[in-house]
Amino acid sequence: MYLKSLTVKGFKSFASTTTLRLEPGITCVVGPNGSGKSNVVDAIAWVLGEHSAKALRGGKMEDVIFAGTAGRAPLGRAEVTLTIDNTDGALPIDYTEVSITRRMFRSGESEYEINGNSCRLLDIQELLSDSGIGREMHVIVGQGQLDAVLHAKPEDRRAFIEEAAGVLKHRKRKEKALRKLDAMQTNLNRLTDLTAELR
Numbered sequence: 001m002y003l004k005s006l007t008v009k010g011f012k013s014f015a016s017t018t019t020l021r022l023e024p025g026i027t028c029v030v031g032p033n034g035s036g037k038s039n040v041v042d043a044i045a046w047v048l049g050e051h052s053a054k055a056l057r058g059g060k061m062e063d064v065i066f067a068g069t070a071g072r073a074p075l076g077r078a079e080v081t082l083t084i085d086n087t088d089g090a091l092p093i094d095y096t097e098v099s100i101t102r103r104m105f106r107s108g109e110s111e112y113e114i115n116g117n118s119c120r121l122l123d124i125q126e127l128l129s130d131s132g133i134g135r136e137m138h139v140i141v142g143q144g145q146l147d148a149v150l151h152a153k154p155e156d157r158r159a160f161i162e163e164a165a166g167v168l169k170h171r172k173r174k175e176k177a178l179r180k181l182d183a184m185q186t187n188l189n190r191l192t193d194l195t196a197e198l199r
């Protein structure tokens with residue numbers, strides 16, 4: 001599995017449709033200061049469901065939509081598509097290529113698609129949850145974050161490593177299972193009360 005391409009349109013400094021084709025291995029993006037290198041990384045985080053404007057270096061989520069320049073009017077929506085090569089079947093879906101799309105309008109409304117079919121963000125999160133990529137999986141290491149890891153307290157550093165190792169999804173599943181058990185216990189208690197009343 002590897003990232004095959006990224007298409008951005010109306011996202012931050014990318015007003016026109018721009019496609020970056022990626023190969024397996026290391027890709028370097030070079031360019032002058034302010035040319036949009038970090039915006040490429042922001043686009044990847046955003047399409048994977050990032051919903052913190054701060055994490056995307058903005059004040060509010062609409063800041064991701066192209067705001068216009070001296071020669072070009074602002075746009076009404078941002079759209080990013082990330083295409084993942086799935087020939088090794090790492091993603092649990094019967095396609096050798098998986099495209100994930102997120103579209104956002106100035107109203108704040110977001111739409112998501114998997115291979116062109118409308119879906120919920122939850123469907124995307126579930127699809128990616130076993131692959132190690134996703135919003136909370138630490139696959140994107142931002143500027144200054146390495147320093148934060150190196151200077152973190154041992155227990156915080158352990159938390160970073162656990163998340164990167166994929167422990168997070170198991171912790172979430174455990175929490176979900178515990179919530180279900182809790183609800184079940186409440187139902188059982190209620191049943192016991194009702195049975196006692198009927199006796």
Ligand code: ATP
Pocket residue numbers: 011012013014031032033034035036037038039040063064065066067068
């Ligand atoms: P550096 O090397 O300094 O880190 P960079 O190449 O990573 O820079 P970015 O931070 O990705 O650059 O891009 C910054 C540019 O993106 C700025 O020129 C900014 O005006 C532009 N930009 C950000 N959001 C928008 C937006 N919504 N509409 C238009 N342009 C935007």
